[in-house]
Amino acid sequence: MPPTDAHRPQVVIVGAGAAGLSAGGALMRLGIEPTILDKDDRIGGSWARRYERLRLHTIRRFSGLAHHPIPRSYPRYVPKDQFADYLEQYAEALQLRVELSRPVRRVRAGEDGLWETVSEQEERWLAPVVIIASGNYNEPVVPRWPGLDDYAGRVVHSRDYASGRDFAGADVLVVGIGNSGAEIAADLVEQGASRVAIAVRTNPPIMPRDLFGVVPVQLLGLALTPVPAATLIDRAGAVTRRVAIGDLSRYGLGKAEWGPFTARRPPVIDVGFLKELKRGGIEVRPAPARFTTDGVVFADGREESFAAVIAATGYETGLRRLLEVPDAVRPDGRPRFRSGRPTPHAGLYFIGFDETTRGVLFEARRDSLRLARDVRRYLETRSTPT
Ligand SMILES: Cc1cc2nc3c(=O)[nH]c(=O)nc-3n(C[C@H](O)[C@H](O)[C@H](O)COP(=O)(O)OP(=O)(O)OC[C@H]3O[C@@H](n4cnc5c(N)ncnc54)[C@H](O)[C@@H]3O)c2cc1C
Secondary structure (H helix, E strand, O other): OOOOOEEOOOEEEEOOOHHHHHHHHHHHHOOOOOEEEOOOOOOOHHHHOOOOOOEOOOOHHHOOEOOEOOOOOOOOOOEHHHHHHHHHHHHHHOOOEEEOOOOEEEEEEOHHHOEEEEEOOOOEEEEOEEEEOOOOOOEEOOOOOOOHHHOOOEEEEHHHOOOHHHHOOOEEEEEOOOHHHHHHHHHHHHOOOOEEEEEOOOOOOEEEOEEOOOEEHHHHHHHHOOOOOHHHHHHHHHHHHHHHHOOOHHHOOOOOOOOHHHHOOOOEEEOOHHHHHHOOOEEEEOOEEEEOOOEEEEOOOOEEEOOEEEEOOOEEOOHHHHEEOOOOEOOOOOEOOOOOOOOOOOOEEEOOOOOOOOOHHHHHHHHHHHHHHHHHHHHHHHHOOO
C-alpha cells in the first residue's frame, strides 16, 4: 500500500500511559502541542484492566504527573481504577491531543532529519521529535516450560488476572515473586482458593509498604536513592527488614539475593503477602522444572497438581520490533539510553523506562519536565537558520 500523506506535528509521543501523558503535559506548558498515539481504546486502560485488589504502592503526593497532581481527596494509596480515571482527567485538564486505537508498528529515521512513525493502519506521522513512552510492562511473557502444551489446567499471565474469586476452591500456583506475584498470591488466599503455592527462583528483598506501620517505604527510596552508598544502604536495609518482618526462612524464603539500591529496582512491597505466608496460607516452592498434564514438577523434583497457574513472569517492551534505530535497544529489550534525556539520535527520546527505587511515576514526572525543556531547545535550534 503506498504511504499515505503524513501528518506533520512537531512532536509525536508513542504511548498515552502515565509517562507519555506527563511528557505531553510538560510540553503543552511550554507551548508545544504533541500528538500522542496509543493502541488502546481508552486512556489509562492498562491500569483499569489490572487486578481488582491493586492500589498504587507509592503515595499519592509523589505519584502525580507534571503540572496536575492527583487530587488531595484521593486516598494515600490510590486504587487502580481511581488512578486510571486520574489519567483520563489529566489528559482533559492539560488539553492533550490523544489519538486512540492507533497501534504503532514502526518508528524510524525519515527524510529531512524527521522521524517517521507508522501505525498498523499505515497512517504516517513525520516529526522532528519522537518520544517513546510505550512502557516496560507492555507485552506479557510466559516462559515455554517443557510440557506446558499438555497441561490441562488454566494458565493466566498476571496482566490478565482479575480476582481470586475466579479461582475459589481451586489449587493454584503463582510463578514469580515480584510485586504482582506476591499480591496475587495474597488475593487468592483472601478470595478462597483451596491451596496457594508460590514458585520462587530468586529470593527478593521484601519490605512492608509502611515500615513499622508508619513510614511509607517510598519515602525511604526518595531520601536514600541520591546517597552514593548503595551497598551500605542495602546492608542497613537487610537489618531493618529483619527487625520489621522477621526471619522468613522457616516459611521457605531465604535471605534476599539482591539489594534494591545496588540493583536500582524496587523491593517486593508487602501489602498482605507476609500475613498469609506466616499464617500458612501460602506455600513456597522452587522454580518449576516442567509441567505434567495436571500439574508441575519443581526444580527439586517434587511433583504437585494444580488446577491453575498464574504466570507472574514479567513483560517484554516490544521495542526491538517497534524501533528501526540501530543500537537503540539493549538485548533485554530496554532502551540503551536514559529516560528524559537527549539520545545520540537527535530528536529521539524515551520516557518511563528507567529502573528506580523512587517509583516509576515519580521519575516519569521529573523526566517529563527535563525532557520538555530539552525538546524546546532542540526545536529552537532546528528553526534557527545557521
Ligand atoms: C501491577 C503494577 C503496579 C505498579 N504500581 C506502581 C506504583 O504503585 N507506583 C509507581 O510509581 N509505579 C508502579 N508501577 C510501574 C509503572 O508506574 C507503571 O507501569 C506505569 O503504568 C508506567 O507508565 P508508562 O506510561 O511508562 O507505561 P504504561 O502505563 O504501560 O503505558 C504505555 C502505553 O503505551 C501504549 N503502547 C504500547 N505499545 C504501543 C504501540 N506500539 N503503539 C501505540 N501505543 C502503544 C500502551 O497501550 C499504554 O497505554 C506498577 C506497574 C505494574 C505492572
